[in-house]
Amino acid sequence: MKRRLPLLIVLITGIFGAVAFFVPYPAIRAADEIMRNDVQRIIAAFSLVLGVGSIVQHHMLKIQRRAQYYSYSYITIIALIITAIIGVFGGIDVTRPGILPTRFGSFSIHIQTLYSNMMVPLAATMFSLLAFFMASAAYRAFRARNLEATLLLLAAFIVMLGAVPFGRLIHHQLPAFAEWILAVPNTASKRGILFGVELGIFATSLKIILGIERGWLGGGK
Amino acid sequence: MTLSTDPWIWIAAILTLAIFSFLYRENPFYRFAEHLYVGIANGYAITFYWHRILVPSLFDRVGSSSTPLSTKIWLIAIAIIGALYFTRFIPRISWLVRIPIAIVLGYASGASIPRAVSGEIIRQMKATIITRASFANWQSGLWAVIILIGVIATISYFFFSTERRGLLKPLSYAGIIFIMIGFGASFGYTVMARISLFIGRLQFLLGDWLGFIK
Amino acid sequence: MSSTHENIFLRLQRIDRRWIYLVLWLVIMVPLIFPFRIQPRASTPVAQLFNYIDTMPENKALVISVDFTPDTRAELQPMVIALLRHAFTIKRRVGILAMQVYGLGLAEEAIQQVTNEFNSRAQTHEDSVIYGEDFVFWGWTTPLLTVMLGMGERITRVFPVDYYGNPTESLPIMRDLKNYDDVGILVSIAASAMPRSWINFAQVQFGVNLSCGITAVSAADFYPYVNSGQFIGMLAGMKGAAEYEQLVEKRMKNKGMDWGLRNTGTEAMSSQTAAHLAIMVFIVVGNIAYFASRRRKK
Numbered sequence: 001m002k003r004r005l006p007l008l009i010v011l012i013t014g015i016f017g018a019v020a021f022f023v024p025y026p027a028i029r030a031a032d033e034i035m036r037n038d039v040q041r042i043i044a045a046f047s048l049v050l051g052v053g054s055i056v057q058h059h060m061l062k063i064q065r066r067a068q069y070y071s072y073s074y075i076t077i078i079a080l081i082i083t084a085i086i087g088v089f090g091g092i093d094v095t096r097p098g099i100l101p102t103r104f105g106s107f108s109i110h111i112q113t114l115y116s117n118m119m120v121p122l123a124a125t126m127f128s129l130l131a132f133f134m135a136s137a138a139y140r141a142f143r144a145r146n147l148e149a150t151l152l153l154l155a156a157f158i159v160m161l162g163a164v165p166f167g168r169l170i171h172h173q174l175p176a177f178a179e180w181i182l183a184v185p186n187t188a189s190k191r192g193i194l195f196g197v198e199l200g201i202f203a204t205s206l207k208i209i210l211g212i213e214r215g216w217l218g219g220g221k
Numbered sequence: 222m223t224l225s226t227d228p229w230i231w232i233a234a235i236l237t238l239a240i241f242s243f244l245y246r247e248n249p250f251y252r253f254a255e256h257l258y259v260g261i262a263n264g265y266a267i268t269f270y271w272h273r274i275l276v277p278s279l280f281d282r283v284g285s286s287s288t289p290l291s292t293k294i295w296l297i298a299i300a301i302i303g304a305l306y307f308t309r310f311i312p313r314i315s316w317l318v319r320i321p322i323a324i325v326l327g328y329a330s331g332a333s334i335p336r337a338v339s340g341e342i343i344r345q346m347k348a349t350i351i352t353r354a355s356f357a358n359w360q361s362g363l364w365a366v367i368i369l370i371g372v373i374a375t376i377s378y379f380f381f382s383t384e385r386r387g388l389l390k391p392l393s394y395a396g397i398i399f400i401m402i403g404f405g406a407s408f409g410y411t412v413m414a415r416i417s418l419f420i421g422r423l424q425f426l427l428g429d430w431l432g433f434i435k
Numbered sequence: 436m437s438s439t440h441e442n443i444f445l446r447l448q449r450i451d452r453r454w455i456y457l458v459l460w461l462v463i464m465v466p467l468i469f470p471f472r473i474q475p476r477a478s479t480p481v482a483q484l485f486n487y488i489d490t491m492p493e494n495k496a497l498v499i500s501v502d503f504t505p506d507t508r509a510e511l512q513p514m515v516i517a518l519l520r521h522a523f524t525i526k527r528r529v530g531i532l533a534m535q536v537y538g539l540g541l542a543e544e545a546i547q548q549v550t551n552e553f554n555s556r557a558q559t560h561e562d563s564v565i566y567g568e569d570f571v572f573w574g575w576t577t578p579l580l581t582v583m584l585g586m587g588e589r590i591t592r593v594f595p596v597d598y599y600g601n602p603t604e605s606l607p608i609m610r611d612l613k614n615y616d617d618v619g620i621l622v623s624i625a626a627s628a629m630p631r632s633w634i635n636f637a638q639v640q641f642g643v644n645l646s647c648g649i650t651a652v653s654a655a656d657f658y659p660y661v662n663s664g665q666f667i668g669m670l671a672g673m674k675g676a677a678e679y680e681q682l683v684e685k686r687m688k689n690k691g692m693d694w695g696l697r698n699t700g701t702e703a704m705s706s707q708t709a710a711h712l713a714i715m716v717f718i719v720v721g722n723i724a725y726f727a728s729r730r731r732k733k
Contacts, residue, residue, distance in 0.1 A: 006319035010327035017331025021640070036581040037592060038278070039299050040328060043321045044578045045274040046303030050318075052263050053310055072252050076260040083264020088271050093599040107228070111268055115540035117229040118236060119265060120505040122258035123537075124422055125240035127506035131419035131710075132244055134412065135459045136452045139717040143725055148401045155405025156412070157715055163413050163651075163674045165473035166708040179478050182406050182658050184364045188371020189403030191345055191659040192396070195372075196379055198341045205330035205337075216326055217319055244456050262537065269536045273574055277595045325578065332580055333635060340635040340665070348663030368662070407655040410672060414510060414651035416463065416710040417673035420703045421509020423467055433468050434702070 007211040014209030056080070087111040155181055223432035234430040237422055371399040444731070447724035455717065462713040466705035474681055475704055480661055481678040484646045484668030487620060488521055489686065495619030496528040496612050500633070501545075502625035504537040507650045511624050512541055513676035513700035514648035518622060519549040521683045522570075524690055527619070528608055529570040532594070534582065534629055539575050539598065546572055552696060567606040574598035579629075583636035587615045587643070615643040620667060626650040630657065634665050648675060673707060676700035 013035075020032035059073035086109055091098030094110055102110040144150040161167040162178020207213035225231065239254035282288050283296050302324065308317040349372050356362035377389055378396030385393055428434035477485065488497060499518055503511045522529045531546065533539045550564050557563040564570060573594040576582060585593035590613060591603040603609050611617055621643055623630040630647035637643045644667055649657050651672025660666045670679055677700035684698065 002316040002319075006323040009320060009323035010330075013324050013327030014331035017328040018334055019331075021332065021335045033585070033588065033592075035328060036585055038296065040325060040578050041274060041278050041576060041581050042296070042299045043303040043325055044581075045270050045278070046300075046306045046321065047325070048266060048270045049306040050309060052267060053307070055259060055263055057310065069252060072256040075253060075256040079257050079260025080264045080267075081260075083261045084267040085264075087264060087268025091600075092268070092272055096600065111265065112540055112543055113229060114261060115265060116544060117233040119258065119261050119537075120508060120540070121233040121237045121422075121425065122240060122254055122261070123505035124418065124508050125237045126255070126258065128415075128418040128422045128509070129240070129243060131415040132452075132456045132459060134415045135714055135717055136455050138412075138714055139450075139455055139721040140448075142718050142721065144722055148397055151398065152401045152405040152408065153718065155402045156409040159406045159409030160412055160711040160715060163409065163672075164708040164711055165475045165704055166712075168476070169473070175476070175478065178409075180364075181402060182655060183479075183662065184367050185371055185399055185402040186406040186655050187658045187662045188368045189375045189396075189399040190656050191349060191368070191662075192372045192375025192379075192399070193403075194345060194656075194659060195342065195376060198337060198345075202334060202338060202342075205334050208326060208330045209334075216322060245453065265540075266536050269539060269575060272600070273596070273598075274576060278576075329578070329580060332584075336635040336639045340639040341631070344634075344663055344665060345659060348659070403655065407652075410651040410654050412711060412714050413672050413674060413707065414507075416707055416714075417510040417651065417703065418507065419459075419509075420463055420467070420673070420706050420710075421699075423464055423706070424509070424699060424703065427464070427467055 003214075003217060006217060007214070011209055011211060014205075052080070083111070083114060086114065155186075225430050225432065230430055234426060237426060241422075370395070375399050444724045444728040447720065448728060459710065459713060462709045463706045466709045467703075470702065470705040471708075473704065473708070475674065475677045475701060477678040477682055478675075480669040480671070481675055481682070482668070483661075484622070484670065485521070485679060485682045487644075487646070487667045488518075488527070489525060491527060491619035493527070494611065494617070496530055496617055497522045498530040498532070498618050498621040499542075500532050500534055500621060500623045500625075500629075501538040501542040502534040502623050502627065502629040503541070503650070504535055504626065505541065507626040508541060509703075510650055510673040510676060510700075511626060511648060512545060513673070513680060513698070514624050514670050515542065515545040516549055517676060517679045517683050517698075517700070518624075518648075519545060519570075520552070520696070521679075521686065523549065523553050523564050524683070524687050524692060526569075528612065530573060530590070530608075530612060530618070531570065532573040532582070533575040534579060534623075534625075536575055536577070542572060543598065546570075552694065556692075556694060567601070568608055571603070571606055571608050571612070572598040573603065579632055580636060583633060584640065587637065587641035589614055615641040618643055620644040620646055622646045622648060624648040624670075626653070628653075630666070631660070634660065638665060646670075673700050673703055677704050 016032075016035070020028055020035075056077065059076050061067075062070045062073045086100065086102060089098050089100035090102040090109070090111060091100075092111065094112070097103070102108060102113075142153065144153050158174070158181060159178050161170060162175045167174040167178065204213060208216065225234075236254050236257070239250040242248055243251040279296055279300055283293050302321055305317045305321050308314045349369055351362075351365050351369055355365035374392050374396035376396070378393040378400060380389070380393070383389070424434060491497070497518065499515060501515060519529065531542050533542050550566075550570075553562070553564045566572075573590070574597055576594060582593055591609055594603050597603050597606065615621075615637065621633065621637065623633050623645065625647060626649070630645070630649065633645050633647075638645050645665065646667045646669060647657060647660075648670035649672070651674070654669070654671035654675075657666065657669055657671075661669050670676060677698070680698040680700050684696070687694065687696075
């Protein structure tokens with residue numbers, strides 16, 4: 001029951017998902033629309049529970065166990081609660097505030113303000129650190145040890161130079177050559193890889209529907 | 222230089238610098254900013270899942286007098302299935318979380334199979350095949366031939382079911398050449414991408430905050 | 436002498452990573468403050484997309500799907516802004532949506548910025564861009580199948596309310612923007628495989644014209660789709676954004692709208708150039724140090 005029922009559901013919904021594409025019969029189309037707009041959407045909305053629940057559980061455990069740096073977990077939980085309260089009760093449209101006031105004189109604590117001035121700088125800066133790690137890795141690890149690696153390096157250099165306006169000062173055809181590398185040999189190799197990846201995804205999807213691939217069931221009976 | 226007087230710009234700048242401090246070494250400012258980000262991001266998601274899915278697609282419809290009773294019961298039933306996600310945190314009945322996952326996963330897998338075959342495999346094969354139209358001019362014809370050879374060579378490189386002898390040997394070697402050029406192109410563009418992200422942050426610090434860039 | 440060389444090469448190899456960070460920081464910062472003006476020129480995929488939108492029938496709408504999140508804002512947000520400016524300049528209707536919840540705020544930022552640019556300079560009602568008539572922000576819903584397949588049938592069913600909470604049925608723009616049949620092109624701006632999902636779910640079944648603006652990390656992977664004609668052109672990273680900005684600026688000037696708007700993509704090209712050269716120097720120096728010290732060891 002604990003495994004068979006989910007496997008049966010995955011089989012039925014999987015077949016339905018594929019059939020809806022091929023069968024233009026109005027009843028199937030109508031059922032498919034209900035499946036997408038009601039069933040999938042509402043269930044997907046609840047899936048947030050998994051993400052938020054796991055984060056909260058993780059940090060609560062850290063606090064309980066007084067793990068290393070546990071005091072920072074308070075920050076995550078408090079920030080989560082405050083942001084959610086502001087968003088849910090403060091409303092989304094600035095011109096139609098919710099029950100919670102989000103503007104005090106010229107100072108705003110609206111959800112979009114929090115997003116633009118806290119979430120965006122934090123996320124964008126965190127990812128911008130990659131520029132430094134990449135530069136350091138390029139310096140330390142990128143070695144032209146053989147013909148293949150040298151080819152990789154040359155292609156990278158040409159694309160890097162061709163991608164910036166400075167490239168055409170070196171040679172007026174350099175940007176066009178970089179574009180050619182991307183449009184012809186790169187397209188060929190990426191398409192070859194793409195066929196492999198797509199056939200892999202196709203096989204995995206089929207295995208999920210047929211109950212051969214069961215990793216998604218997780219552990220337990 | 223005109224320093225910003227907006228308190229929110231200052232908060233954004235301080236948070237930006239807190240994250241950058243990681244470049245020197247891991248420190249409490251970075252840890253604070255990192256934990257803050259996780260909290261805000263989840264709070265933001267809750268807001269929109271609530272306001273833009275649960276309210277219009279579930280609560281408003283169930284609460285509306287114009288919705289037929291059968292539809293209301295149907296929507297409540299779906300919500301109950303959705304709520305089974307909560308069981309993930311109740312060990313005794315945690316297996317029930319498999320039911321909503323099965324509905325989403327099964328439908329998505331089934332719906333994507335025929336579409337991905339058509340959209341990715343068949344269309345890409347069509348684009349690889351050389352036709353008379355490919356030779357509209359000599360250049361496009363030559364590039365089409367190179368792409369065809371490149372695709373076959375790349376695939377043959379990943380063909381491990383038989384020993385690399387005869388034609389397969391040079392073909393798979395040509396494959397590795399194409400793959401390396403492709404990876405080189407990807408690396409070149411990756412450099413551009415990562416640098417862009419840092420430029421974006423400097424544009425903020427030097428422009429919006431410090432006012433060096435107008 | 437030989438041991439001095441050996442020392443230099445070994446020291447070059449063991450240099451503290453923070454020196455590399457410092458050099459990179461300076462190399463990028465200085466050209467931002469003192470830029471050298473080299474304007475980017477549009478590459479073929481960028482020009483292809485621009486020309487398609489520019490000559491799109493008047494009754495067709497441009498749909499922009501904001502499929503990225505704040506981490507890639509620097510390279511992708513200029514694309515959204517340039518596309519919005521282009522559509523408003525040539526008076527095409529625009530529909531905006533987000534496929535990721537964290538993309539909503541970015542779409543809202545872009546909309547606020549560009550509508551302010553146009554409306555603050557508008558002399559007449561016709562010059563203004565009006566919400567619900569000239570453009571609509573549908574917001575976000577999930578999962579992607581609901582959106583991509585549902586928009587082929589009826590957009591208002593997928594988005595019963597817009598981002599601001601208005602019932603979409605009540606918006607005048609939605610009378611002639613019912614489904615993909617009314618869409619001239621849908622441009623997915625993404626830092627993931629989302630544009631491929633648009634191909635599989637929106638294009639395969641409904642034949643909608645597609646294009647994409649993609650983070651440079653994935654751009655090379657998307658060339659097969661431009662080659663196959665599944666995407667009408669493509670904007671690749673900040674370079675693509677800068678090139679599109681230049682084309683839009685030219686178009687705006689042609690229409691007498693020489694407003695001198697800030698183009699963050701173009702503005703970044705000096706730093707981008709300097710950084711690319713710096714990375715190349717890093718790689719070359721790293722290789723010289725490695726091979727020289729290896730030869731000496733032998």
